[in-house]
Amino acid sequence: MKKWLFGAALFASGAVAVGAVNTFFEYTNTTEFCTSCHTMQWNKAEWMETVHFKNRVGVQAECADCHVPKEFFPKVAAKIIAVKDIYHHLIGTIDTKEKFEAHRWTMANRVWEKMKATNSRECRTCHEFADMDLAVQGRSARRKHEAAAMEEKTCIDCHQGIAHRLPKEPES
Incomplete structure (x- = not known):
């Protein structure tokens, strides 16, 4: 009887923790x-000027749609890595527009490298080559998407700056 009660309590505790x-x-x-x-707020303002915020079909990509994986373990890893963002917020690394712009190139490249490493996993929850109706795309987009699929390119290879302004590359 006690084993059963312990097992039930352990199961209930686990369910509460998962919840x-x-x-x-x-x-x-x-x-x-x-x-x-x-x-x-600077990122939000930029995003609100893009097709990922307002578009002809009314589909809106939220921050997590692009920056947080859907799968559980990659999501946990992303949340752990995001602790550095909280740290940098607290110590004021990017607390002014000038500081933000000074770090923008590095931050953007970190995101782009992650996207390349995961084959633009978050993009592909909405955009998949196999699901594209290339016939309704413009000639240039159709040609580029066909080539990208054949060359196994990932979304971010061509679409940097699609949801936020492209950063200026620092002068060497």
């Missing part, structure tokens, strides 16, 4: 949470 982690992830994946720091 708490899931609730935390859901909350921290909201655009409201992501842009609650004043340092993210």
